[in-house]
Amino acid sequence: MVTMRDVARQAGVSIATVSFLLNDTKPVTAATRARIEQAMTELGYRRNVVARALASRRTHIIAMAYPALDHRFGFSAAEFFTSAADAARKQDYHLVLWPVGNDGMELRELVGQGLVDGVVLMEVQLEDPRIGILQKTETPFAMIGRTTELAGLSHVDIDFDTTVESAIGHLHGLGHRKLVLVSGDLTDPRFHNYGPYVRTEAAYRRIAAEYGVQVVVLECADTTRAGQEAAARLMREHPDTTAVLVLNEYAGLGVASGLNRLGYDVPAEISILALLMAPETAALSDPELTIMRTPGPELGQLGTEALIRQLEGADPLPPQLVAADLLPGATIAPPRRGKTHPKARVKSGR
Amino acid sequence: MVTMRDVARQAGVSIATVSFLLNDTKPVTAATRARIEQAMTELGYRRNVVARALASRRTHIIAMAYPALDHRFGFSAAEFFTSAADAARKQDYHLVLWPVGNDGMELRELVGQGLVDGVVLMEVQLEDPRIGILQKTETPFAMIGRTTELAGLSHVDIDFDTTVESAIGHLHGLGHRKLVLVSGDLTDPRFHNYGPYVRTEAAYRRIAAEYGVQVVVLECADTTRAGQEAAARLMREHPDTTAVLVLNEYAGLGVASGLNRLGYDVPAEISILALLMAPETAALSDPELTIMRTPGPELGQLGTEALIRQLEGADPLPPQLVAADLLPGATIAPPRRGKTHPKARVKSGR
DNA sequence: CTGAAAGCGCTTACAG
DNA sequence: CTGAAAGCGCTTACAG
Numbered sequence: 001m002v003t004m005r006d007v008a009r010q011a012g013v014s015i016a017t018v019s020f021l022l023n024d025t026k027p028v029t030a031a032t033r034a035r036i037e038q039a040m041t042e043l044g045y046r047r048n049v050v051a052r053a054l055a056s057r058r059t060h061i062i063a064m065a066y067p068a069l070d071h072r073f074g075f076s077a078a079e080f081f082t083s084a085a086d087a088a089r090k091q092d093y094h095l096v097l098w099p100v101g102n103d104g105m106e107l108r109e110l111v112g113q114g115l116v117d118g119v120v121l122m123e124v125q126l127e128d129p130r131i132g133i134l135q136k137t138e139t140p141f142a143m144i145g146r147t148t149e150l151a152g153l154s155h156v157d158i159d160f161d162t163t164v165e166s167a168i169g170h171l172h173g174l175g176h177r178k179l180v181l182v183s184g185d186l187t188d189p190r191f192h193n194y195g196p197y198v199r200t201e202a203a204y205r206r207i208a209a210e211y212g213v214q215v216v217v218l219e220c221a222d223t224t225r226a227g228q229e230a231a232a233r234l235m236r237e238h239p240d241t242t243a244v245l246v247l248n249e250y251a252g253l254g255v256a257s258g259l260n261r262l263g264y265d266v267p268a269e270i271s272i273l274a275l276l277m278a279p280e281t282a283a284l285s286d287p288e289l290t291i292m293r294t295p296g297p298e299l300g301q302l303g304t305e306a307l308i309r310q311l312e313g314a315d316p317l318p319p320q321l322v323a324a325d326l327l328p329g330a331t332i333a334p335p336r337r338g339k340t341h342p343k344a345r346v347k348s349g350r
Numbered sequence: 351m352v353t354m355r356d357v358a359r360q361a362g363v364s365i366a367t368v369s370f371l372l373n374d375t376k377p378v379t380a381a382t383r384a385r386i387e388q389a390m391t392e393l394g395y396r397r398n399v400v401a402r403a404l405a406s407r408r409t410h411i412i413a414m415a416y417p418a419l420d421h422r423f424g425f426s427a428a429e430f431f432t433s434a435a436d437a438a439r440k441q442d443y444h445l446v447l448w449p450v451g452n453d454g455m456e457l458r459e460l461v462g463q464g465l466v467d468g469v470v471l472m473e474v475q476l477e478d479p480r481i482g483i484l485q486k487t488e489t490p491f492a493m494i495g496r497t498t499e500l501a502g503l504s505h506v507d508i509d510f511d512t513t514v515e516s517a518i519g520h521l522h523g524l525g526h527r528k529l530v531l532v533s534g535d536l537t538d539p540r541f542h543n544y545g546p547y548v549r550t551e552a553a554y555r556r557i558a559a560e561y562g563v564q565v566v567v568l569e570c571a572d573t574t575r576a577g578q579e580a581a582a583r584l585m586r587e588h589p590d591t592t593a594v595l596v597l598n599e600y601a602g603l604g605v606a607s608g609l610n611r612l613g614y615d616v617p618a619e620i621s622i623l624a625l626l627m628a629p630e631t632a633a634l635s636d637p638e639l640t641i642m643r644t645p646g647p648e649l650g651q652l653g654t655e656a657l658i659r660q661l662e663g664a665d666p667l668p669p670q671l672v673a674a675d676l677l678p679g680a681t682i683a684p685p686r687r688g689k690t691h692p693k694a695r696v697k698s699g700r
Numbered sequence: 701c702t703g704a705a706a707g708c709g710c711t712t713a714c715a716g
Numbered sequence: 717c718t719g720a721a722a723g724c725g726c727t728t729a730c731a732g
Contacts, residue, residue: 001464003709014719019711029717046462050403051709054724059400061465072630073428082418085449094465096446099435112396114351114725115411115444224634250634257636280422284574284600284634286607353725364703369727379701401725404708464709 002043010039022047061094062307063116065107065130067123068099070190072222075278076249077122079296080144080303084120087304093311095120095304102190104130111139118307120144124155125193142307144299145195150319154310156302158196158276159321163292164203167245167273170326172211174334176243176271179208180216182230182255183247188221200247200275216241220251227254228261235262235270242335243271249281256285256331267333276324287330295322352393360389372397411444412657413466415457415480417473418449420540422572425628426599427472429646430494430653434470437654443661445470445654452540454480461489468657470494474505475543492657494649495545504660505669506652508546508626512673513642514553517595517623520676522561524684526593526621529558530566532580532605533597538571550597550625566591570601577604578611585612585620592685593621599631606635606681617683625674632679640682642674 004022008015013032020026021036028036039045053059064084066077081097088095098116100106102123107130110116117140121130124145131153134141143155171179181204184197191197201217208215216238220230230251234241244259246252252274256266264270266287274282274291282289299322306317354372358365363382370376371386378386389395403409414434416427431447438445448466450456452473457480460466467490471480474495481503484491493505521529531554534547541547551567558565566588570580580601584591594609596602602624606616614620616637624632624641632639649672656667 001709005709015710016712016720017718020718023711025712027717032717046464048709049463049465050400050409051464051724052711053400054404054726055709055711057711057724068428068432072425073423073432075422075424078418078423081447082423082449096448097431098446099432113399114396115399224636228636253634254636261636284603286574286578286604286611351725355725365726366704366728367702370702373727375728377701382701398725401708402727404710405725405727407708407727 001048002045004045004047006043007036007039007045010043011035058311059115059117060092061096061116062088062118062120062304063098063110064095064120064122065098065100065110067102070102071123072250074249075280076276076294076296079278079294080122080300083297083300084304087301088308091305091308093117093304093308100130102129104133108133108137111137117311118142120303120307124195126195126198127193140307140310142303142310144303147195154306154316154319156299156306156317156320156322158295158299159323160196160199161203161207162321162323163275164200164245165207166323166326167275167292168204168207168211168213171243171245171271171273171332172213174271174332176213176335178214178238178240178242178335179245180214180218180234180238180241180243181208181245181247182218182220182227182234182251184251185219185221185226187219196276197247204245214238214241220246220248222248222250224250224254224257227251227256228258229254231255231258232262235259235264241270243273243332245273245275247275249274249277252277252289252291253281253285256287256289260286267331269336271333271335272331279327282327282329285329285331290329290332291327292324293327295324298322351398352395354395354397356393357386357389357395360393361385408661409465409467410442411446411466412438412468412470412654413448413460414445414470414472415448415450415460417452420452421473422600424599425630426626426644426646429628429644430472430650433647433650434654437651438658441655441658443467443654443658450480452479454483458483458487461487467661468492470653470657474545476545476548477543490657490660492653492660494653497545500669504656504666506649506656506667507669507671508645508649509671509673510546510549511553511557512671513625514550514595515557516673516676517625517642518554518557518561518563521593521595521621521623521682522563524621524682526563526685528564528588528590528592528685529595530564530568530584530588530591530593531558531595531597532568532570532577532584532601534601535569535571535576537569546626547597554595564588564591570596570598572598572600574600574604574607577601577606578608579604581605581608582612585609585614591620593623593682595623595625597625599624599627602627602639602641603631603635606637606639610636617681619686621683621685622681629677632677635679635681637680640679641677643677645672645674648672 085095119141126148276294277291435445469491471493476498626644627641
């Protein structure tokens with residue numbers, strides 16, 4: 001292994017000077033710089049990050065803590081991860097994905113070992129036990145998502161209000177007045193504290209009321225099956241609905257296939273707008289879903305930047321809320337005029 | 351920060367003894383052990399993994415190199431990753447996901463830094479440039495997948511022959527004689543060298559011939575859209591097909607929705623069997639796809655174990671091939687007897 | 701079974 | 717602008 005000592009000897013300088021150049025921590029004359037750089041390339045030197053970490057007390061590793069037990073790692077999560085990893089790499093950090101439980105046990109284990117400089121928390125709960133652990137151990141962290149109590153916590157999140165406002169505004173503009181929200185399942189103990197469900201539902205109730213449109217919320221787990229069942233319940237209980245907003249990704253696919261299976265013509269008879277979905281998930285549906293695109297790439301990048309600023313002692317990044325934008329698919333159309341739904345045809349099926 | 355020195359002082363021993371106990375590298379009397387353990391809990395000691403790594407030249411970090419540029423990170427990849435991470439954790443290793451390109455540039459960067467003890471390679475190509483880099487840098491690695499030239503390389507992979515044999519055997523047993531394989535797209539430069547495509551297609555051609563059933567291969571990219579188009583082409587060019595095998599995950603969803611959209615009754619008129627799919631992907635389809643379940647959890651675990659054995663100097667794990675098992679869904683039925691397909695009905699659609 | 705000491709490859713005051 | 721030296725918190729021959 002080629003060490004800094006080898007480079008220093010070859011260049012005729014001290015290892016301190018090599019280090020100063022490498023880290024850009026002290027000025028070095030052009031001549032010495034040239035000699036050192038030549039020595040490095042000649043020898044094929046690569047700095048040992050472990051030694052650097054021990055000496056500097058900084059590993060330059062960031063963990064993205066993902067609660068894999070409670071949330072499937074699908075396309076949306078992959079978007080957050082890859083954009084965060086890219087952002088980290090550009091700033092000379094490594095970002096790695098760390099599966100942790102929501103209770104924080106694995107997280108405590110992780111941060112105690114001195115392996116990571118900081119943590120990006122994904123899928124933050126309104127009351128999140130992981131926060132206390134990070135604070136107690138004085139581990140720098142940034143949240144993608146928000147707890148209820150925000151006092152000074154570094155975070156970025158979806159702007160649920162603006163997203164729901166855009167969604168309802170768009171449908172209202174097309175003439176829809178009978179909207180339903182298929183929301184998440186807050187009775188599931190894993191999610192009773194989950195910000196996106198709580199915030200989306202609150203925004204929907206407020207904004208739908210402002211627009212003077214029907215306010216109906218169906219709770220639904222995040223599976224295709226549950227989405228299909230929600231579609232059936234929806235059309236049974238609210239047959240005059242002209243547009244449905246779906247919060248969860250896989251439930252969204254289920255609502256689409258469920259309505260299709262029940263014989264409804266989407267979007268001619270009923271429109272579907274998925275709130276917060278990755279384009280790759282939308283493409284799995286037929287017809288392709290119109291979505292409010294989850295700002296995963298933006299939030300992954302911003303969350304990482306917020307953390308790195310803390311680590312570098314730079315000015316903190318103020319909290320950022322990013323709204324989802326509409327990404328057109330083929331599941332939205334104006335409502336049929338002056339005409340109720342035809343009786344649902346029943347397709348042959350299971 | 352509590353260090354080993356603090357523990358040693360409190361327990362009245364040397365730091366060497368603490369280290370011996372912690373690593374179980376030398377015997378320690380019960381009495382000393384008790385004193386040290388008490389000191390550790392009293393002080394809340396946590397070993398610093400960075401210092402350990404520098405002194406022992408072993409970081410206990412394993413990278414799972416995933417070519418995120420060429421392969422979407424979906425449910426299957428998540429299965430490989432989480433099972434590999436679990437397996438690593440059980441053996442006192444950390445496994446982290448590392449997005450790398452197939453050309454090996456990022457991989458060279460990674461292994462040069464001394465941060466990881468070894469690499470688990472995912473999505474191995476038949477000729478994989480990453481292999482040469484790992485060999486040149488003498489980095490231990492294990493492959494999930496196989497290169498053409500295997501000489502002594504540690505690997506685990508899907509048993510494509512057995513998988514295809516089971517699939518065809520099952521359909522043949524139900525009476526199917528007109529099978530089609532919707533394979534991957536070998537003309538795509540990213541995949542012309544991709545083992546699963548090459549091996550599956552070869553197995554299909556051989557085994558279908560043995561069973562005396564029709565041999566037809568359609569190439570198809572791994573997207574829902576491409577799958578839908580393949581379904582259309584399939585029924586246009588081979589209208590007497592009674593069962594279709596699909597290799598790619600998202601193409602599989604597309605074949606299902608495509609046949610459905612064309613008005614075919616699945617499985618009454620045509621059966622679909624997805625080769626190599628994750629159950630969670632299958633559940634996105636309606637009706638739920640019958641699949642040969644990708645042995646992701648098994649292979650993730652085995653690949654990690656193969657690597658750790660190398661790292662620990664244990665007996666190498668012999669190459670393992672794991673077949674996919676049939677996981678029933680609702681897309682397979684016996685073919686209609688003595689009856690050709692009714693002319694496809696055209697549903698209203700885009 | 702236990703300890704004193706060298707060393708892993710860097711960073712960083714401190715001195716010049 | 718550059719260097720000598722201490723030190724990061726461990727592991728590991730070596731000695732007893």
